[in-house]
Structure formats: structure tokens, C-alpha cells
Amino acid sequence: VNDRIRDETELIQNYLAPLAAGMPGAFGLVDDAALITTEPGTDIVVSTDPVIAGVHFFSDDEPADIAWKALAVNVSDLAAKGAQPFAYTMALAFPEPPLRAWMAAFSDGLREAQTAFGCALIGGDTDTTTGPLSVGVTAFGKVPRGAMVTRSGAGIGDHVFVSGTLGDAALGLALRRSGHAFGADLADADRAFLLRRYLRPLPRLDLVPLLRRYASAALDVSDGLLKDMARLFVPGTSSLTLEIARLPLSPPARAVLASHPERIDAALAGGDDYEILFAVAPGNRTALIQACDAQAIAIQELGRLTSGVGLSVLDSDGRALAIDRTGFDHFTRQR
Amino acid sequence: VNDRIRDETELIQNYLAPLAAGMPGAFGLVDDAALITTEPGTDIVVSTDPVIAGVHFFSDDEPADIAWKALAVNVSDLAAKGAQPFAYTMALAFPEPPLRAWMAAFSDGLREAQTAFGCALIGGDTDTTTGPLSVGVTAFGKVPRGAMVTRSGAGIGDHVFVSGTLGDAALGLALRRSGHAFGADLADADRAFLLRRYLRPLPRLDLVPLLRRYASAALDVSDGLLKDMARLFVPGTSSLTLEIARLPLSPPARAVLASHPERIDAALAGGDDYEILFAVAPGNRTALIQACDAQAIAIQELGRLTSGVGLSVLDSDGRALAIDRTGFDHFTRQR
Numbered sequence: 001v002n003d004r005i006r007d008e009t010e011l012i013q014n015y016l017a018p019l020a021a022g023m024p025g026a027f028g029l030v031d032d033a034a035l036i037t038t039e040p041g042t043d044i045v046v047s048t049d050p051v052i053a054g055v056h057f058f059s060d061d062e063p064a065d066i067a068w069k070a071l072a073v074n075v076s077d078l079a080a081k082g083a084q085p086f087a088y089t090m091a092l093a094f095p096e097p098p099l100r101a102w103m104a105a106f107s108d109g110l111r112e113a114q115t116a117f118g119c120a121l122i123g124g125d126t127d128t129t130t131g132p133l134s135v136g137v138t139a140f141g142k143v144p145r146g147a148m149v150t151r152s153g154a155g156i157g158d159h160v161f162v163s164g165t166l167g168d169a170a171l172g173l174a175l176r177r178s179g180h181a182f183g184a185d186l187a188d189a190d191r192a193f194l195l196r197r198y199l200r201p202l203p204r205l206d207l208v209p210l211l212r213r214y215a216s217a218a219l220d221v222s223d224g225l226l227k228d229m230a231r232l233f234v235p236g237t238s239s240l241t242l243e244i245a246r247l248p249l250s251p252p253a254r255a256v257l258a259s260h261p262e263r264i265d266a267a268l269a270g271g272d273d274y275e276i277l278f279a280v281a282p283g284n285r286t287a288l289i290q291a292c293d294a295q296a297i298a299i300q301e302l303g304r305l306t307s308g309v310g311l312s313v314l315d316s317d318g319r320a321l322a323i324d325r326t327g328f329d330h331f332t333r334q335r
Numbered sequence: 336v337n338d339r340i341r342d343e344t345e346l347i348q349n350y351l352a353p354l355a356a357g358m359p360g361a362f363g364l365v366d367d368a369a370l371i372t373t374e375p376g377t378d379i380v381v382s383t384d385p386v387i388a389g390v391h392f393f394s395d396d397e398p399a400d401i402a403w404k405a406l407a408v409n410v411s412d413l414a415a416k417g418a419q420p421f422a423y424t425m426a427l428a429f430p431e432p433p434l435r436a437w438m439a440a441f442s443d444g445l446r447e448a449q450t451a452f453g454c455a456l457i458g459g460d461t462d463t464t465t466g467p468l469s470v471g472v473t474a475f476g477k478v479p480r481g482a483m484v485t486r487s488g489a490g491i492g493d494h495v496f497v498s499g500t501l502g503d504a505a506l507g508l509a510l511r512r513s514g515h516a517f518g519a520d521l522a523d524a525d526r527a528f529l530l531r532r533y534l535r536p537l538p539r540l541d542l543v544p545l546l547r548r549y550a551s552a553a554l555d556v557s558d559g560l561l562k563d564m565a566r567l568f569v570p571g572t573s574s575l576t577l578e579i580a581r582l583p584l585s586p587p588a589r590a591v592l593a594s595h596p597e598r599i600d601a602a603l604a605g606g607d608d609y610e611i612l613f614a615v616a617p618g619n620r621t622a623l624i625q626a627c628d629a630q631a632i633a634i635q636e637l638g639r640l641t642s643g644v645g646l647s648v649l650d651s652d653g654r655a656l657a658i659d660r661t662g663f664d665h666f667t668r669q670r
Contacts, residue, residue, distance in 0.1 A: 030566075031486045032412040032554050033476075034381045038373035046369045048424040048458060048473060054465050077367040089383040091471055123381060130389050131466010136426055138383060138473045141368075151366045219367050231365075 004097040008126050011097075015107040016090075019114065019121040023087065026122040034089060034123030041145045047077035050091075050136035058176065059133060063102050064109025065199040066135065071113040073222065074139035076203040076274040080220040082149040082212035083141025084205070085117050090124040091136035097128070117203060147212045154217035154232050154279035156307055160240060161288070161299045163204050163275045165250040166225055170270020171263065172198025182256045190252035197250075201274040206297050211278060214288040218278035224269040226323060228277055229302075229311055239308030244315050248300035268313065268323075279305065339432040343461050346432075350442040351425075354449065354456040358422065361457040369424060369458030376480045382412035385426075385471035393511065394468060398437050399444025400534040401470065406448040408557065409474035411538040411609040415555040417484040417547035418476025419540070420452050425459040426471035432463070452538060482547045489552035489567050489614035491642055495575060496623070496634045498539050498610045500585040501560055505605020506598065507533025517591045525587035532585075536609040541632055546613060549623040553613035559604040561658060563612055564637075564646055574643030579650050583635035603648065603658075614640065 005011050012029050020026035025035035036044065051070045053059035075085045090110075098106070114120050119139065154160075172194040174181040179191070203220075211218050221228045225247075229240065247267045249257065257263055280288050292299050313321045340346050347364050355361035360370035371379065386405045388394035410420045425445075433441070449455050454474065489495075507529040509516040514526070539555075546553050556563045560582075564575065582602045584592070591598055615623050627634050648656045 027485060027487070031416075032382065033416045033418070033483075035478075035483050036379040036381060037480070038377065038379060040375055042373065044371040044373060044379070046371060046424060046458060046473075047367065048426050048471070049460050050426045050428065050462065050471060052428060052462060052464050052466070055462055081366075081368045083368070089381060089473065091383050091385045093385065093387060093469065123383060125384050127385065127387060127390055129387050129466055129469070131387070131464055131469070134428065134464070134466070134469065136383070136385060136471050138381075138424065140381075143370075145372070148368075148370050150362060152362070 003100050005100060005103055011103065011126055015103045016121060016124070019107060019110055023120045023122050025087070026120070029121070029123065036087065036140060039142070042142050043145050043148060045078055045081045045083035045141040045143055045148055046138060047074040048138045049074050049077060050134055052134045053132035061199065063106035064112065067106045067109030068113045068200050070135035070137050071110060071117065071139070072201045072203055072274065074137045075117045075119070075205070076201065076220040076222065078139055078141035079203045079205050079208055080149070080211070080218045080276050081141065081143065082147055082208055082215070082218070083143040084208055085119040085139055085141045087119050087122045088137050088139040089122060092124065093127045093129040093131070093134040095129060095131065095133060117205065143212070149211050149215045149218045151217055151219050151231055154234070154238070154305055155281065156238065156305050158216050158279040158281055158305045159285050160229070160232065160277065160279050160302045160305060162221065162225070162248065162277045162302055163207055163297065163299050164273070165248045165253065166221065166273050166275060167253050167267030167270050168194050168197035168250050169201065169272035170266035171253055171256050172196070173272065182260055185259065186255060190255050193250065193252045198272060201272060203274060204276045206295065207276055210288060210291055210297070211276070214280050214284040215278040216281050218276055221273045221275045221277050223271050225277070226268050226311060232277065232279055233305070236309055237307060238305050239310050239312070240303045240305055241312045241314060242303050244313060244321070246300065246302055248298070338434050338436065340435060340438055346438065346461055350438045351456060351459070354442060354445055358455045358457050360422070361455070364456070364458065371422065371475060374477070377477050378480050378483060380413055380416045380418035380476040380478055380483055381473060382409040383473045384409050384412060385469055387469045388467035396534065398441035399447065402441045402444030403448045403535050405470035405472050406445060406452065406474070407536045407538055407609065409472045410452045410454070410540070411536065411555040411557065413474055413476035414538045414540050414543055415484070415546070415553045415611050416476065416478065417482055417543055417550070417553070418478040419543055420454040420474055420476045422454050422457045423472050423474040424457060427459065428462045428464040428466070428469040430464060430466065430468060452540065478547070484546050484550045484553045486552055486554050486566055489569070489640055490616065491573065491640050493551050493614040493616050493640045494620050495564070495567065495612065495614050495637045495640060497556065497560070497583065497612045497637055498542055498632065498634050499608070500583045500588065501556065501608055501610060502588050502602030502605050503529050503532035503585050504536065504607035505601035506588055506591050507531070508607065517595055520594065521590060525590050528585065528587045533607060536607060538609060539611045541630065542611055545623060545626055545632070546611070549615050549619040550613040551616050553611055556608045556610045556612050558606050560612070561603050561646060567612065567614055568640070571644055572642060573640050574645050574647070575638045575640055576647045576649060577638050579648060579656070581635065581637055583633070
């Protein structure tokens with residue numbers, strides 16, 4: 001039996017069009033283009049961030065996880081800009097027509113993700129390629145006019161916060177590579193938590209209204225804290241002193257670090273956490289903290305932007321750490 | 336000397352950011368997302384159509400031609416929908432960091448194309464891949480609210496037109512594969528014309544206002560006339576009788592057909608012409624023809640939608656042709 005998808009029509013009608021149901025601008029995915037109907041006083045934020053097998057995920061990852069991540073990494077960019085996702089397009093490139101079971105699981109993962117994130121498929125394209133599987137999502141979010149949060153709005157004196165915990169995804173990646181990465185002592189539940197943080201990043205949509213209201217600048221931590229932190233700085237005129245002790249760590253990450261303290265690099269330079277790093281002017285600090293408390297949103301203050309150049313990292317004894325690996329460069333594929 | 340691009344920063348700052356100059360929503364390509372500011376009464380049309388080396392172009396094509404095509408195929412989709420392009424994002428995946436000279440020529444080609452089409456770069460992403468070069472453009476066009484031309488609006492009795500000439504690109508592709516494809520008798524100028532039609536498709540933006548005004552349905556001819564024609568039909572209830580003699584052919588295509596009459600398949604099933612196929616209600620036919628005459632826009636009437644199922648093609652003696660190859664399926668990569 002040939003269990004592979006027969007042609008593009010089967011792929012679209014059986015697996016993708018259901019994900020576009022009810023979206024008027026999707027035209028059932030049979031048109032050449034999608035339509036976005038705009039609303040007065042609303043701007044549209046666009047993120048384009050493909051994921052490629054062997055680069056951003058493993059080709060034998062669960063198809064539902066691949067689908068989730070392909071959408072999540074884009075929705076995370078929207079969230080960091082204070083935008084609420086509402087639609088996405090998807091360009092698929094397959095090395096060969098996928099198995100029906102694979103495609104069913106992939107579209108289930110997409111459905112789960114788009115339901116969680118509040119958006120739906122409106123268009124796309126399918127090709128075969130001589131290369132690896134590539135899933136190219138372009139995601140669209142809405143933001144009140146002028147309310148998009150940029151990278152570049154932070155000023156000297158602003159407080160820098162990060163949501164959630166850091167390093168989990170990098171440790172999860174190590175576990176994805178080898179289930180025994182951190183020895184047999186790591187509890188199964190901790191292992192599962194870290195793996196899931198790598199495989200199923202959760203965009204911080206709960207922060208969207210607060211970022212719009214309080215953040216002077218924001219971006220998601222996708223390439224590692226140190227690298228992404230530098231992107232908040234006014235080039236050449238900002239610095240920040242980061243105490244290692246301030247890094248927000250999950251209990252499973254702490255369990256790993258207890259036996260592998262050198263893996264603190266996961267929190268400093270590991271990518272893929274998709275937490276949000278943001279700056280808040282001094283006058284907004286208290287209101288932000290109170291709002292996050294009220295909504296049980298975990299955030300951690302990392303430090304304050306000061307005049308100067310660059311970033312210093314202090315260990316628990318207050319000594320400066322030498323930093324060599326600052327993050328992930330998708331272009332040169334080096335950490 | 337290593338003449339390759341060093342890192343993503345060099346790539347963006349030196350080669351891509353200049354293409355985004357003056358676009359406020361592009362943020363100099365340093366942010367994680369782009370911003371589209373909407374206008375009252377205007378909808379946004381979105382096309383996502385990547386091109387991949389070995390599938391849509393040859394990896395040793397001129398970089399300026401690759402860039403042109405990557406944008407043109409998307410702008411063509413917008414034009415067919417009656418939308419005026421204004422912006423695009425681009426996701427690049429390179430097998431290795433490109434040579435600086437290659438990237439300079441690529442960005443020159445993009446600049447040429449975006450200037451010709453009236454749009455500019457607002458965002459994107461760059462990755463390395465283990466696969467072939469991929470250029471994933473998502474293009475945005477504006478259309479007055481409700482004026483987007485869909486595939487599905489044609490009715491029985493509508494007249495079907497196509498712009499320009501058909502088959503040139505498929506013949507150009509044969510010449511791209513072998514400069515001697517059609518023998519030594521083909522004039523150099525004809526050869527150059529056909530090659531250029533393949534390498535440098537020209538989206539029919541001149542038709543945009545007329546499509547909005549007169550077309551009941553439209554799409555671009557990217558997968559071959561017969562295949563794309565079927566997409567205009569109301570499934571199961573439309574037919575059209577196409578006389579071969581009505582196919583609009585360029586003088587260079589006629590020169591090829593004189594010695595290779597079997598290559599009429601280029602006009603029937605060849606892809607990549609990026610002309611626009613559209614339907615017009617009987618009451619609009621005269622006005623359309625007059626408007627095209629007045630603006631010197633070449634269109635050809637191919638036939639009329641009638642009740643029935645499917646498409647018949649008649650040769651010059653009025654005999655029905657057997658049709659086997661109906662067009663290009665990017666999914667199965669078969670013609």
C-alpha cells in the first residue's frame with residue numbers, strides 16, 4: 001500500500017483546508033492569495049520565520065511537535081511586539097510526498113497550536129524540494145495603531161525583565177539528542193518538562209496587553225539571552241550588569257545544574273526558550289509588577305540599562321565572567 | 336581571500352537593509368517583525384510562493400534573475416487578484432554563506448524588481464540549510480475593500496481572456512537547458528526573447544485596474560493554461576471549447592513552432608508565463624476590450640464558459656485534441 005499523499009489537491013483538501021475553515025479571507029485555500037480585511041485604528045504586525053529540518057528541528061521529531069513549533073516561533077515574535085495573532089500562511093517544502101499518517105498528525109499539531117494561539121490558516125504554498133522538510137510560516141497579528149513594541153525603544157535607566165524561566169529549551173535539546181544527557185538521576189518528570197519546553201515552546205500571549213501598556217522595547221529570547229539582550233541596547237551607549245543569581249530557572253533546570261553547574265550556559269546563551277525580554281521605564285516598573293502579580297504572570301527583573309558599552313555578567317561572588325558564547329547565529333550555525 | 340558573507344549582520348546591513356530604506360514598517364530590518372499600517376477602506380492581499388533551486392530555477396542562474404523571479408511570481412499573484420503590491424518579506428535559506436559578489440548581484444536584482452513593481456522589503460529571515468537555496472517571498476498588495484478578484488467568481492456565459500502571449504517561458508526553459516534546443520536556425524533575438532520570458536517574468540500590473548473593474552474571476556498562468564483554465568470553472572458545471580488557433584503566440588514562439596509544431600504544448604501546458612487568465616461577464620466585454628485597446632494592453636479572447644463538464648481543445652481543423660499533460664504539479668513535480 002502506498003500511504004503517501006497523492007497530490008497537492010489531496011494535501012490541501014484533506015489536511016489543510018480544515019485549518020482554514022471559517023476564515024473568510026482564506027477562500028478554502030483554493031485561491032492564489034489570501035485576503036486580510038483590516039480594521040480602522042489597527043495595524044498589522046508580520047513575522048516570517050521558517051523552520052527547517054536539521055536546523056530548527058529534527059526530521060524525526062513528532063509531526064505534531066514540528067507543526068506546533070513552526071507556528072509558535074512566529075506567534076512568539078508577534079507576542080513580543082504586543083500583537084495578537086489572528087492568521088498565518090504556510091509554505092511547505094517536502095523532500096517527498098508525506099505519509100498520510102504523518103500529515104494527519106502534522107495538521108493535528110497545527111490545529112492544536114492555532115487554537116491555543118487564536119489564529120487560523122489563510123493561505124500558503126506546497127512544493128517538493130531536493131532538500132530537507134521546510135515549514136515557512138508567516139504570521140499576522142493585530143495591534144492598536146502605533147502600539148507595536150519595537151526592539152529599539154529602551155532608554156538608559158529602564159528596567160529589564162524577562163518572562164518565565166531560561167535555559168529549559170537548551171537543556172531539553174540536549175535531552176532530545178540523548179535521553180541520558182544528564183545521567184540517570186534526573187527525575188522522569190523533570191526530563192519530560194525540559195523536553196517539552198524545547199519541543200513545544202509556548203508564546204507568551206498573556207503578556208501582550210502588558211507589553212503594549214508598559215514596555216519601552218521587547219523581543220523574544222530565541223537566540224539566547226546574552227545575544228538578545230544586546231539587541232535591546234542602544235548600540236554603543238548602553239550596558240547592563242547581570243548577576244547570574246537573577247536568572248530565572250525552573251526546578252527541573254535547577255536539578256540539572258545541581259550536577260552539571262557548567263550548563264548555566266543554557267540560561268545565558270541557549271536559544272529556543274521563547275520567553276520575552278523587555279524594558280520598562282522607571283515610572284512603569286511598579287505598575288507592571290503589580291499587574292503581573294495580579295494575573296500570576298511570572299517575570300524576573302534582570303537589571304537596569306546604564307550608560308556604557310556592553311554587558312557584564314557577574315557570578316554569585318560578584319566576579320565578572322568571561323563570555324565567549326553569546327548565542328545562536330542561524331546564519332553561520334554556530335553557538 | 337574569503338569573499339563570502341561573514342554573518343547575518345553583514346548580510347542584512349550591507350545587502351538587504353538598503354532595499355527597505357524609507358519603509359517605516361521595516362525598522363531597518365533590525366526588528367523581529369514588520370509593521371503594515373492599514374488604510375481605511377483598503378484590504379490587504381497576501382501571496383506566499385517560495386522559489387527553490389532545482390525546482391523553480393537553476394542554482395547557477397544569474398543571481399539577479401533569481402531575485403527578480405522570486406519577487407515577480409508573488410507580485411503576479413497579487414496582480415491577478417487586482418491588488419497593487421506595496422511590500423514584501425523574504426525568508427532566505429542558503430546552503431552556505433553566499434559570495435559577496437553573488438549577494439550584491441542578487442540584491443541588485445531585487446532592487447530592480449521592487450522598483451519595477453512598486454514595492455519594498457519590510458522584513459524576513461535568513462537561515463542556512465542542508466538543502467538548496469530557497470527564496471521565500473511573501474508579498475502584500477492593496478485592494479479597495481471588497482474589490483479583490485477571486486478565482487471562483489466566473490459564471491456560465493462569461494468570456495475568458497488571457498493577457499500577452501503563451502508558451503514563451505516553456506520554450507525559454509528548453510533554451511535554458513540547451514541553447515541549441517531548437518536548432519541553429521532560430522534567430523539570436525528570438526532566443527534571447529524566449530529566455531528572458533522564462534528568466535524575467537513580468538507581472539501584468541497594467542491590468543490591475545481593469546481586472547478590478549471588469550473581471551468576474553482571475554488567476555495567473557503559472558502552472559500551464561489548461562490546468563489554470565480548469566481553476567476558473569465552477570467545478571463540474573463549466574466547460575470551454577478552446578480553438579488552438581486562438582492561442583496568443585509571440586513571433587519568436589511562432590518561429591520555434593514553424594520547425595517544431597509539437598511544441599504547441601508549451602502554450603497549452605507550459606508553466607511560468609505569468610500572464611493573467613480572466614473571465615468577464617457578457618455586459619463588460621466591450622468595455623474591457625475598448626479599455627485594453629486604449630491602453631495598448633494585449634489581450635486575447637479564448638472562448639466562453641458554457642454549461643457542461645471540462646475543457647475541449649480543437650485543432651485548426653476543428654478536431655478535438657487528446658489532452659494528457661495538463662500542466663505542472665509542483666507537488667509531484669510532474670508535467
